[in-house]
């Protein structure tokens with residue numbers, strides 16, 4: 001209604017018209033205020049609702065993380081929340097150069113070394129599950145079963161609490177064929193496959209492609225046919241350097257010369273690409289497609 005038409009109306013109808021207009025305007029103003037409040041709430045609550053990616057690596061010994069060190073460093077550097085759980089305490093990893101006897105004192109040293117390595121990689125402090133190195137298998141089957149059962153319960157608890165998107169562990173060979181590696185990988189797989197987890201989670205085995213080791217390699221590790229290694233992670237010099245710094249933390253296990261030799265072997269073998277085998281093939285070739 002134009003203004004001149006409004007003034008042409010009788011006073012009672014003019015007041016009725018103005019009241020109805022004021023009511024409509026109030027509704028519009030209220031709607032705008034609700035909208036503004038809603039936008040403010042969305043802005044304030046966004047950090048809590050933002051989905052943070054989580055990686056959990058579960059290996060057997062303090063120093064096993066060196067197998068995927070550059071990958072852990074890479075994702076931590078990209079803002080992924082990266083955790084490492086270590087099943088055993090490494091109490092039997094006696095070396096001539098360190099001269100620390102087997103037992104509690106060596107376990108304590110290796111826990112400190114693992115903390116140092118996690119810091120260098122930029123990941124969360126290690127979660128030490130604390131089973132005995134070699135899983136008490138020399139004490140018999142009951143002792144061994146007890147150790148494996150405790151690892152399984154701890155891994156399930158970590159899955160529930162950390163809600164990882166991605167889990168790394170050892171494949172059937174455990175790289176070196178070490179029985180602790182094989183058994184820990186098996187227990188992690190058992191825990192993973194025991195149910196469908198509320199939050200989607202994917203399990204991957206760290207593997208070395210067949211044919212990638214240099215012929216003159218002083219170290220022969222188990223390899224897997226590349227057809228199964230569908231996940232390829234590119235890593236940079238910076239990631240390798242962080243991994244090397246982490247490796248150097250394990251002073252009770254390696255001399256600096258050995259670390260340098262193994263680090264160079266890894267770089268020559270991987271050539272900047274680290275491979276993983278998925279437990280469940282999805283057709284993806286990266287962790288976060």
Ligand SMILES: [Zn+2]
Nearest residue numbers: 060061064178
């Ligand atoms: Zn190991």
